[in-house]
Amino acid sequence: CSDKTGTLTTNQMTVSKAALISTSSTKGVEALHYDISGTTYSSEGSILGPNGMLLKQPAEASPALLHMAACAALCNDSNVVAGPQPGTFQRIGEPTELALRAFCEKVGLPPSESPLPALLTCNAHWLATHPRTSVLEFTRDRKMMSVLVSCPPGSCLFSGLPAPAAEGGRFHQRSAGPAPPGLPHLLLCKGAPESVLSRCSTAMSPTPGEGPVPMTPAIAAAVDAAMAELGGRQALRCLALAARLLPSSHTELRPEDEANGLTLLGIVGLHDPPRPECRAALETCRAAGIRVVMVTGDNKATAEAVARQLGLLAPGGGAASGDAGAQSGGMPLTRHMDEVDHVERGCFDGGVAYTGAEFECLRPDDQVRASDTMLVLSRVEPLHKLKLVELLRSQGHVVAMTGDGVNDAPALMRADIGVAMGSGTAVARNAADMVLADDNFATVVLAVAEGRAIYNNTKQFIRYMISSNIGEVVAIMMAAMLGTPEVLTPVQLLWVNLVTDGLPATALGFNRADREIMKQPPRRMNEPIVNGWLFTRYLVIGMYVGVSTVMGFLWWFMWYDKGGNLSWSDLTQYQHCSASGRSAAPAAVCEALRSAHPRTVAMTVLVVIEMFNALNNLSEDASLLQTPPWDNRWLLGAIGTSMALHCFILYVPSAARLFGVTGLSGAEWIAVLWLSAPVILIDEVMKAVSRRRKREGVASRWTWFGFGRKLGRGTVHAGHAAHEAVGKEG
DSSP states (O other): OEESTTTTBOOOOEEEEEEEEEEETTTEEEEEEEEEOOOTTOSOOOEEOTTSOBOSSHHHHOHHHHHHHHHHHHSOOOEEEEOSSTTOEEEESOHHHHHHHHHHHHHOOOTTSOOOSSSSHHHHHHHHHSOEEEEEEEETTTTEEEEEEEOOTTOGGGTTSOOOOSTTOOOOOOOSSOOOTTOOEEEEEEEOHHHHHTTEEEEOOSSTTOOOEEOOHHHHHHHHHHHIIIIIISOOEEEEEEEEEEOTTOOSOOGGGGSSOEEEEEEEEEEOOBOHHHHHHHHHHHHTTOOOOEEOSSOHHHHHHHHHHHTSBOTTSSBOTTSOOOOOOOOOTTOOGGGGGGSOOBOOOOOSEEEHHHHHHBOHHHHHHHHHHOOEEESOOHHHHHHHHHHHHHTTOOOEEEEOSGGGHHHHHHSSEEEEETTSOHHHHHHOSEEETTOOHHHHHHHHHHHHHHHHHHHHHHHHHHHHHHHHHHHHHHHHHHTOOOSSOHHHHHHIIIIITHHHHHHGGGOOOOTTGGGSOOEETTOOSSOHHHHHHHHHHHHHHHHHHHHHHHHHHHTOTTSOOOOHHHHHTGGGOOTTSOOSSOHHHHHHHTOSHHHHHHHHHHHHHHHHHHHHTTOSSSOTTTSOGGGOHHHHHHHHHHHHHHHHHHHSHHHHHHHTOOOOOHHHHHHHHHHHTHHHHHHHHHHHHHHHHHHTSOOOOBOOTTTEEEETTEEEESHHHHHHHTTOOO
C-alpha cells in the first residue's frame, strides 16, 4: 500500500483554485471559481475572477476571499523563516499549511489594513492583530482544525458573518459592518469538506455588502458540484474554510462550538502534482506482477483523479489494463463521516476504489473480496491500514505498507514489509523494516529490481559453484569406476577450487540485472533457492564437466597420435608400473603413464570448461545472445586472470614441477576447446526449456500491497528481494 501525498506525488502543495457560493435572482445558486497562479510555496502570483479578469485588489473585491485568506493565516501552524544564507528561506510545517500561507499573501489586505514588515506581510498582520486564544487540533475522526482568535474592535472579519443569539436563541442575519460590542472572538475552521460542510448552517456571499445565506439543498448541491470539479476532474485536494462569531465569554474552545452554526467561507483546491517518474514505475510494477494500492486521506474524487493521472485507474474510472477490478461507486461528497454509523452494511460490487467508511460498511466476507480488487482507498484512518494488512495476510498475501506518522506504526509493524518515509516521524522509522530516504515511490520499484538482481546473482553463484564441484566429483568417481589412473591430483584440485574457480564466482556477484527482470512474476515466498528443475540443470552441467574432464584424460592416452597410444587394457593395468622402475608392464606403457601431459589436458579441460560455465551464469534464463559477456566486465577480467594464472603454472618450470603439469601443444589446446565449448550449447538448450516452462506456466492472480502475490496456496514474494537490497532477510 503506497501513500499518495509525498510518495506518488511531489508534496509541493499550491492553492490553484478557490470556489465561492453565489446566489442571485437571475442565475440562482452557483459556484464561482477563482484561478490562482503561482507555484510551490512562493507568495508571488495573481488571482483571476470567475470572468477571467485579473483582480488587482482581491481582498477588496470579495469579502469571502478576504475571510478565506484570514482563515488560511490564522488556522495554521506552519511558518517560513529566514535561512542561514542571505536570500534563502526555511519552511517549517505541513506542505498544505504552507500553501495556505502563500494563498493568504496572494489575496493581500484591504486598504484599511496596514501590512507589517515581515517575510509574509499579510500573514504577519493577521497573526498580530488577531491573536490566537484557543485551539482544537486536527484529529482523524473530526478531520478538521479549529482556532479561536480575539478580534480588535472594528475588525473587518466581523463583516458578513451572522451574530450569535442569546442562549437558546436562533441565528439572525446581519448586514456588513462592524460587530456589535461584546463579540470580540472569532472561530475559524479548516478541514475536509464533508466534515466542515455538515456543520455549516450558512454560507458567505462573495458580493460585498451582502449577508450570509442559509445553507439550502441548492447551495449544498452547488458545493458538491464545485468539489466534483476541483477534486474529481482537476485532481485537486479540497479544503473547506468556515467561520463563526462567538461571545467574548468564550475563552476556551470546545468541540461543541464547532459542531454547528458555522458559516462556509469557500473551498480551496490545492494542486499536488504527481511525480513524473511514478507513472512509469507503476507500469513497471504491473509488468512485474505487482499490484499497487494507493492509500490516501484525501476525498474519493481527488484520489481517483490522481490515480487516473498516474495510470493506476483507467480514464473511465475502472482498473487500468492489467489490474483486477471494475468501476468505483461512492457516497455523496458532502456526507458527514458520522453518518456512516447509521448506514446499513453494503454488498461488494467489484469496485476498485473505496473510502475507509465504505470499506467498513462492507460485510466481513465482502471486505475480503474488496481487498483483493482494491486499487484506491481514500479517507483512510490508521485503523483502516491495520485492518487491510490483517485481511491480506490472512489470505496468504505478502503485504508491504508505507507510512510516516505515529499512528501508522501498528500497520507498519504488522505488515510483512513496513516502509517508512525518511521525512516521517522517528516512531514510524523505528517501526518499519525499510526507510525510504527520498519518499519516492519510484525508489521502491528500483529497490525491488535491485533486490531481484541480488537474489538472481546469489543463485548464479550457487549454481556455478555446485555445477563445478559436481563435475569434479564426477571426474574422480568416474576414473575410479573405470579403473583408470587418477585424473587429477589433490594439489591440482585444490588449485582449481581456490584460484581458477574463486575469481569468476566472485565476479558473478556483479552481473547486471536481466533485461526482463521486472517482467517476471514474483517468486513464491516458500520457494527454495534451488528447485527441482534448477538442480536438474546443475546435474546435467556437472555431469558434462566431469565426463569431459575424463574424456580429455583418455583422449591423450588412447586417441592422440602424439600421446600415449595405449590400449584400454594398458590403461587399466596401470598398477603394474611401479615408481621404482621394476614393472611388469612394457617400459613404453609405463613411460606414457608417468607423463604429465594427460593430467595437464584433463586439468585444463576442467579449467576452461568452468570459464565457459561462468559465462553461462551471466543470466539464469537469458541467452548469451541477449546477455553478452561484456555485460559483466568484472567477469571477463576474472576469466582472463584465471587463465593467466593457469598458463603460469603450465609454462613456468618451477610452478609446473610443483603442480605436476607441463606445457600443452597447439593440438592439445584445440582438443581442450572442442571438449569444453559444448557446455555453452547444452546450457543454452536448458535455458530455452526454462523460458518455455515459464511461458507455459499457469496464470495466477497477483497482489502488491507491498511487493507480493498469491499463487494457488503459496505466496509469491517480490519484496523479499527489496529486503535483500537493504540488508534484511525476507
